[in-house]
Amino acid sequence: MKHETPKATRHVNQNEGLIFEKSSPGKAAWKLPPLDVPEMDPAKLLGASERKDLGNMPEVSEIEIIRHFTRLSTWNYAIDLGMYPLGSCTMKYNPRVNEAVARVEGIANGHPYQPEKISQGALQILKTLSECLIEITGMDAITMQPAAGAHGEMTGLLMVRAYHHAQGRPRKKVLIPDSAHGTNPATAAMVDYAVENLKSDSRGMVDIAALEAQMSEDVAALMLTNPNTLGVFEQEIHKIADILHAKGGLLYMDGANMNALVGKVRPGDFGVDLMHLNLHKTFSTPHGGGGPGSGPVAIKKKLEPFLPTPVLITKSDGTLGFDYNRPQSVGRVRAFYGNFGMFVRALAYIQANGPDGLRQTTEDAVLNANYIRKGLEGTYDLPYSTPTMHEVVFSDKVQAKKGVRTMDIAKRLIDYGFHPYTTAFPLIVPGALMIEPTESESKEEMDLFIDAMKSIAEEVEEDPQTVLDAPHSTRVSRLDETAAARKPVLRWKPAV
Amino acid sequence: MRYLPKSPADREAMLKEIGLRSVDELFAPIPAEYRLSRDLKIPRQMAESEIVDYFRQRSRENGEGYTSFLGAGAYSHYRPVIIDSLISRGEFLTAYTPYQAEISQGTLQSIFEFQTMICELTGMEVANASMYDGSTAAAEAVMMGVRLTGRRSVVVARSLHPEYREVLATYATHQGMPLSVASFGDDGRLNLTELEKSITPSTACVLIQSPNFFGTIEDVAAIAEIAHKHGAMLVVSIGEAVSLGIVEPPRDADVIAMEAQSFGVPMGFGGPFCGVIATREKYVRQMPGRLVGQTVDKQGRRGFVLTLATREQHIRREKATSNICTNQALVALMVNIFMTVYGKVGLKELAKQNLAKTAYAAGQFAKHGKVLFSGAPRFNEFVMQTSEDPQAINSRLLGRKVIGGLPLKKFYPELGNAALWCCTELTTRSAIDTAAGLVAESEKSARPARAEADVAEVTR
Numbered sequence: 041m042k043h044e045t046p047k048a049t050r051h052v053n054q055n056e057g058l059i060f061e062k063s064s065p066g067k068a069a070w071k072l073p074p075l076d077v078p079e080m081d082p083a084k085l086l087g088a089s090e091r092k093d094l095g096n097m098p099e100v101s102e103i104e105i106i107r108h109f110t111r112l113s114t115w116n117y118a119i120d121l122g123m124y125p126l127g128s129c130t131m132k133y134n135p136r137v138n139e140a141v142a143r144v145e146g147i148a149n150g151h152p153y154q155p156e157k158i159s160q161g162a163l164q165i166l167k168t169l170s171e172c173l174i175e176i177t178g179m180d181a182i183t184m185q186p187a188a189g190a191h192g193e194m195t196g197l198l199m200v201r202a203y204h205h206a207q208g209r210p211r212k213k214v215l216i217p218d219s220a221h222g223t224n225p226a227t228a229a230m231v232d233y234a235v236e237n238l239k240s241d242s243r244g245m246v247d248i249a250a251l252e253a254q255m256s257e258d259v260a261a262l263m264l265t266n267p268n269t270l271g272v273f274e275q276e277i278h279k280i281a282d283i284l285h286a287k288g289g290l291l292y293m294d295g296a297n298m299n300a301l302v303g304k305v306r307p308g309d310f311g312v313d314l315m316h317l318n319l320h321k322t323f324s325t326p327h328g329g330g331g332p333g334s335g336p337v338a339i340k341k342k343l344e345p346f347l348p349t350p351v352l353i354t355k356s357d358g359t360l361g362f363d364y365n366r367p368q369s370v371g372r373v374r375a376f377y378g379n380f381g382m383f384v385r386a387l388a389y390i391q392a393n394g395p396d397g398l399r400q401t402t403e404d405a406v407l408n409a410n411y412i413r414k415g416l417e418g419t420y421d422l423p424y425s426t427p428t429m430h431e432v433v434f435s436d437k438v439q440a441k442k443g444v445r446t447m448d449i450a451k452r453l454i455d456y457g458f459h460p461y462t463t464a465f466p467l468i469v470p471g472a473l474m475i476e477p478t479e480s481e482s483k484e485e486m487d488l489f490i491d492a493m494k495s496i497a498e499e500v501e502e503d504p505q506t507v508l509d510a511p512h513s514t515r516v517s518r519l520d521e522t523a524a525a526r527k528p529v530l531r532w533k534p535a536v
Numbered sequence: 537m538r539y540l541p542k543s544p545a546d547r548e549a550m551l552k553e554i555g556l557r558s559v560d561e562l563f564a565p566i567p568a569e570y571r572l573s574r575d576l577k578i579p580r581q582m583a584e585s586e587i588v589d590y591f592r593q594r595s596r597e598n599g600e601g602y603t604s605f606l607g608a609g610a611y612s613h614y615r616p617v618i619i620d621s622l623i624s625r626g627e628f629l630t631a632y633t634p635y636q637a638e639i640s641q642g643t644l645q646s647i648f649e650f651q652t653m654i655c656e657l658t659g660m661e662v663a664n665a666s667m668y669d670g671s672t673a674a675a676e677a678v679m680m681g682v683r684l685t686g687r688r689s690v691v692v693a694r695s696l697h698p699e700y701r702e703v704l705a706t707y708a709t710h711q712g713m714p715l716s717v718a719s720f721g722d723d724g725r726l727n728l729t730e731l732e733k734s735i736t737p738s739t740a741c742v743l744i745q746s747p748n749f750f751g752t753i754e755d756v757a758a759i760a761e762i763a764h765k766h767g768a769m770l771v772v773s774i775g776e777a778v779s780l781g782i783v784e785p786p787r788d789a790d791v792i793a794m795e796a797q798s799f800g801v802p803m804g805f806g807g808p809f810c811g812v813i814a815t816r817e818k819y820v821r822q823m824p825g826r827l828v829g830q831t832v833d834k835q836g837r838r839g840f841v842l843t844l845a846t847r848e849q850h851i852r853r854e855k856a857t858s859n860i861c862t863n864q865a866l867v868a869l870m871v872n873i874f875m876t877v878y879g880k881v882g883l884k885e886l887a888k889q890n891l892a893k894t895a896y897a898a899g900q901f902a903k904h905g906k907v908l909f910s911g912a913p914r915f916n917e918f919v920m921q922t923s924e925d926p927q928a929i930n931s932r933l934l935g936r937k938v939i940g941g942l943p944l945k946k947f948y949p950e951l952g953n954a955a956l957w958c959c960t961e962l963t964t965r966s967a968i969d970t971a972a973g974l975v976a977e978s979e980k981s982a983r984p985a986r987a988e989a990d991v992a993e994v995t996r
Contacts, residue, residue: 077896112642120626146595152806161598187668226849226859328866332808371706375671376806394581
């Protein structure tokens with residue numbers, strides 16, 4: 041390779057087949073204790089419902105399982121290995137004390153239906169975290185039930201619907217900016233709202249004139265991501281809120297980018313009526329390869345009657361409990377109380393930070409994004425020059441002239457030892473490179489990233505084919521996604 | 537702050553590089569009147585040792601050291617140690633959704649194995665990479681049935697987990713999906729006559745649970761026949777995954793919505809759990825959630841990718857099959873490892889132990905109360921009726937550090953003084969004997985009092 045890759049060196053890793061290919065009868069990784077009650081004949085108890093055969097389930101030993109998954113793990117990139125600058129995903133450090141406290145016996149093994157009297161520990165965690173999140177967002181109340189961001193959006197819009205219904209004026213549509221995450225329109229459709237697109241202005245912000253023109257008494261809410269997916273703070277947020285409120289609409293904030301705001305500004309103070317948070321983004325619970333998440337929804341007082349059941353309350357004797365008697369509630373969005381294990385981790389994160397730590401975290405996140413912007417400006421096209429908060433969006437305009445697109449640059453970045461940024465999103469930037477470093481990156485790591493990105497830009501000029509064929513250093517090269525979708529193979533089957 | 541990797545000098549140098557004098561300038565885009573000029577009112581910064589102490593204290597206030605007979609959608613099974621060893625590897629724990637396939641093969645291959653094992657266990661042809669939990673999986677599976685049949689109404693078994701029914705009602709409200717409920721008979725199984733009556737030409741699907749909320753195994757074939765006869769689909773919810781080791785899976789179902797928590801996932805006060813949807817190959821394009829498929833790279837080497845993404849929100853936006861994005865990946869990995877550890881033989885033996893413990897317990901309890909629904913097979917739960925309110929019995933048990941069965945009055949007032957008891961392989965014979973003994977004592981002391989009260993009632 042002509043260009044240096046100081047961040048990474050090629051390294052041997054192990055090959056490993058599918059677990060089914062290692063299976064053979066008689067191997068086992070389990071051992072049950074002797075049965076202390078009389079043995080029962082399943083045929084007698086179950087009759088025709090008895091299952092005789094478990095098909096192609098594997099039979100392997102414990103060491104094989106350890107090696108299998110350890111080998112697989114080495115094929116993954118991870119935050120623990122280095123910078124993971126996916127825009128809008130907030131790939132920050134996942135503190136290990138969070139994992140430790142989530143595994144303390146009474147917390148890990150608590151049954152959701154155990155009597156409230158002996159659930160005070162869990163309820164206290166729920167209460168303390170709720171209070172912290174209410175304070176951080178500047179809202180009045182919260183539900184912790186939604187299992188992820190999109191689930192929070194759905195819960196939020198259900199409350200919007202219930203609110204307008206109670207006002208005696210059900211409304212038909214939801215406004216969504218063209219820069220929004222795909223979950224926003226998908227969610228609106230799930231709660232049977234028509235989606236109306238709202239265009240952005242030349243600064244990448246909500247076009248106030250367009251909003252004014254589109255706002256009517258048919259609009260239930262505007263779903264706004266702030267800072268938006270360009271990493272731009274909606275500077276005219278007060279006007280936006282006023283326009284909505286003047287016609288009885290509600291301002292919903294997608295809190296995916298809350299990492300830019302914590303401790304510096306509170307959505308409740310700038311006119312937001314309800315919002316969801318992503319504990320797996322802003323509050324450090326691990327992404328785990330795609331989940332679990334947690335998507336609490338914080339609301340203003342006027343929406344409180346519509347919160348999902350049950351609602352956490354302090355009872356007259358001072359103990360904590362759940363209130364199930366909520367006649368105006370939108371109902372339940374999930375069994376039990378939400379992804380409780382994520383609440384434990386998020387609270388541990390807040391405790392480790394305190395007010396000063398959270399503020400510093402936000403400042404560092406914004407500082408990092410601006411440092412990267414400065415480092416790459418001039419090398420990559422910056423479609424919007426509006427100030428950057430926690431993430432910066434470039435485009436592949438310069439490199440596209442050589443036939444190299446954002447995905448190619450992303451794949452080449454892998455060879456340099458980094459996870460790619462988010463490609464081709466937001467949709468308002470053709471060929472977008474969306475970069476969110478988070479606060480977890482040191483200056484050294486970011487300098488390596490900037491150097492890598494500059495080096496790739498040089499390669500595009502000198503030898504675009506190298507970039508187009510990337511990655512060169514991974515176990516597998518680019519995979520045939522078209523073939524995968526045309527004739528889907530979604531499970532292993534034994535060779536016939 | 538110990539998580540932040542910058543010295544004051546680094547910050548200075550970076551600001552200088554950007555051309556700013558202070559951090560405040562970075563926040564200039566936020567209108568000044570909204571900027572927070574005070575500290576957030578949250579707990580002060582704590583040391584790691586303080587954080588650990590805080591949660592240990594909360595743990596002590598949270599049922600530590602109790603013997604429990606609770607099931608009802610969250611089951612206590614042994615979790616092999618290697619689950620946590622493996623999922624704690626940073627490469628699994630701290631990776632994102634595997635969109636960049638070349639550096640995500642570990643996650644992708646493990647999901648492919650997960651999908652395969654879920655198919656093997658459920659008898660279905662395809663399974664997705666996970667849903668939030670069993671309740672939302674059931675609601676999404678029903679919506680799948682609505683899309684596939686072009687019909688709108690749904691018949692739900694009353695023996696489906698009551699909170700699952702509530703979730704479905706929430707999802708259905710604004711989808712214009714009328715729900716009707718079919719009750720259960722004396723054997724605890726879905727009342728087939730009532731089912732037949734509830735189905736109309738507009739019924740998209742029938743949603744049942746098996747083993748149902750009472751632990752009773754439904755006659756899925758008979759239910760499927762009725763549903764299919766009327767052109768409706770059958771969606772089966774499975775709440776206790778361990779049952780699949782010894783109970784014939786609902787092969788006649790069109791869609792299975794499962795909660796896999798029993799497979800190595802801590803009860804964790806109700807979440808995170810692991811929902812999954814499995815179905816027939818022909819329905820895959822209406823299935824919500826992520827899917828991993830096998831393919832090859834440019835050199836022809838086997839590899840795995842996320843596939844059929846045109847069903848999903850990031851591509852289709854408001855036309856997607858669902859708004860789901862983040863799922864339960866790491867929890868699905870726990871489930872995957874659990875299934876691998878127990879495998880073909882272990883899962884069966886594990887399920888047999890659950891069966892035996894529960895049969896023994898039901899026998900012991902039947903001596904002191906009335907065990908309902910004995911006319912149909914059950915897996916690891918049973919309903920017992922007592923003369924006394926189970927709340928009262930339970931508070932006595934609690935004094936002996938035993939958590940009794942779940943009182944059912946809130947969900948099923950028609951069953952009177954009934955509670956749902958659960959035994960797993962972890963329930964010891966001595967715990968069963970102790971609980972049965974305490975119930976017996978309770979019933980003995982309650983019966984005369986109860987008789988007096990009844991007399992008072994009559995004479996009033």
